[in-house]
Amino acid sequence: MTASDISSLKDHVARFLTSHGPTEQTTIEALTLEDGHAHLILRTTAQGAAFLQQASTTLEEQVTQHPAVSSLTLSLTAHRPASRQPERAGAAEGHRPLALGKRPTGRSAPPEACLPDVKAVIAVASGKGGVGKSTTAVNLACSLARLGARTGLLDADIYGPSLPHMLGEDQKPTVEDGRLRPLERWGMETMSIGYLVEKEQAMIWRGPMVMGALTQLMSDVSWGTLDVLVVDLPPGTGDAQLTLTRKLSDRLQADGAVIVSTPQDIALLDARRGVTLFEKTGTPVLGLIENMSYFCCPHCQEKTDLFGHGGARKEAEALNIPFLGEIPLLRDIRCSADEGTPLVLRDPEHPASQAYRAIARTLMDKLAISGQQAAPSSRHPDQPMK
Numbered sequence: 001m002t003a004s005d006i007s008s009l010k011d012h013v014a015r016f017l018t019s020h021g022p023t024e025q026t027t028i029e030a031l032t033l034e035d036g037h038a039h040l041i042l043r044t045t046a047q048g049a050a051f052l053q054q055a056s057t058t059l060e061e062q063v064t065q066h067p068a069v070s071s072l073t074l075s076l077t078a079h080r081p082a083s084r085q086p087e088r089a090g091a092a093e094g095h096r097p098l099a100l101g102k103r104p105t106g107r108s109a110p111p112e113a114c115l116p117d118v119k120a121v122i123a124v125a126s127g128k129g130g131v132g133k134s135t136t137a138v139n140l141a142c143s144l145a146r147l148g149a150r151t152g153l154l155d156a157d158i159y160g161p162s163l164p165h166m167l168g169e170d171q172k173p174t175v176e177d178g179r180l181r182p183l184e185r186w187g188m189e190t191m192s193i194g195y196l197v198e199k200e201q202a203m204i205w206r207g208p209m210v211m212g213a214l215t216q217l218m219s220d221v222s223w224g225t226l227d228v229l230v231v232d233l234p235p236g237t238g239d240a241q242l243t244l245t246r247k248l249s250d251r252l253q254a255d256g257a258v259i260v261s262t263p264q265d266i267a268l269l270d271a272r273r274g275v276t277l278f279e280k281t282g283t284p285v286l287g288l289i290e291n292m293s294y295f296c297c298p299h300c301q302e303k304t305d306l307f308g309h310g311g312a313r314k315e316a317e318a319l320n321i322p323f324l325g326e327i328p329l330l331r332d333i334r335c336s337a338d339e340g341t342p343l344v345l346r347d348p349e350h351p352a353s354q355a356y357r358a359i360a361r362t363l364m365d366k367l368a369i370s371g372q373q374a375a376p377s378s379r380h381p382d383q384p385m386k
């Protein structure tokens with residue numbers, strides 16, 4: 001990379017911005033080029049960001065036409081309000097920001113500076129969508145918090161953020177010194193792209209924007225000191241997952257992944273791809289959870305193996321990874337998720353809550369996570385925290 005590469009690349013981007021409206025107020029915040037990979041940060045207004053989201057493919061094509069560039073990561077950052085007071089994210093200029101704020105010092109934090117005070121990161125993944133990954137991540141995170149671990153929960157499921165709904169959280173995070181403050185919910189620090197943008201907006205994001213947003217959700221959020229951060233990954237085994245898991249595994253030896261699958265063959269096939277993905281990035285697979293393992297009739301308690309049963313246990317044995325446990329298909333689990341109070345908090349003694357808690361305990365043992373956080377004395381240990 002030479003200075004003239006950067007300068008001509010900047011001209012390239014500037015030409016794109018002047019020839020495509022409405023981007024008058026968009027400026028190049030930073031541009032770096034390493035081994036042919038360009039990282040471009042644009043500072044823009046909400047209107048410009050909405051446009052850039054749609055035009056990201058064209059911009060990506062234009063930039064990668066430059067001879068020095070083979071790939072691009074694009075991050076958008078909103079114009080900062082003049083006030084130094086904490087702002088509700090989304091309040092600037094009367095719009096919700098379409099990308100996260102960034103640290104005033106310039107470049108995004110390098111991977112080794114990512115989450116420096118987080119002792120362990122658990123990525124919850126699934127090879128396929130709709131298997132209950134987010135439900136599992138939320139109930140596990142709440143169980144970890146109830147077991148006394150200082151817990152964070154990051155919804156990295158950028159295309160379909162479900163955390164705000166499952167946690168019953170509709171506040172907006174505040175921004176302080178250019179960093180987002182996580183929202184405290186149910187005794188955990190929580191962050192989701194769903195707190196910041198409308199679900200439909202996130203769904204149309206292109207790869208580079210997704211990666212920019214995910215990186216910022218990890219490095220530009222003041223997570224503070226945590227024993228464990230549970231990360232709800234997007235479903236599948238695409239580039240987003242690969243990059244994200246690489247970033248996570250770069251930062252700590254103790255990181256591990258939990259894979260959620262239903263007992264069905266097709267879901268297990270996808271789960272196998274998930275295992276391969278983590279092996280590629282050197283992230284230890286902590287184990288497989290079988291969700292919707294069986295249906296338990298709420299009236300007669302009869303068990304029915306709707307999707308077969310035990311497939312995940314067999315698959316775990318075949319892949320030589322631990323089997324962490326099974327969670328039944330229950331109306332109570334679905335209803336409590338929809339009501340915004342995870343089952344482990346709504347009904348801690350429910351057999352399914354106990355199953356989640358047992359898995360959480362196993363994870364704590366595996367990652368040597370301590371449960372030292374003192375529960376507030378006025379609160380009964382089984383009483384959920386706000």
Ligand SMILES: Nc1ncnc2c1ncn2[C@@H]1O[C@H](COP(=O)(O)OP(=O)(O)OP(=O)(O)O)[C@@H](O)[C@H]1O
Nearest residue numbers: 129130131132133134135235328329330333334337
């Ligand atoms: N064990 C369960 N019993 C009953 N309902 C469940 C269970 N697990 C998940 N669900 C329900 O299934 C639906 C999908 O769950 P969830 O959103 O957690 O899946 P996901 O794998 O994260 O999906 P996506 O890939 O779309 O993000 C939700 O309505 C949820 O309440």
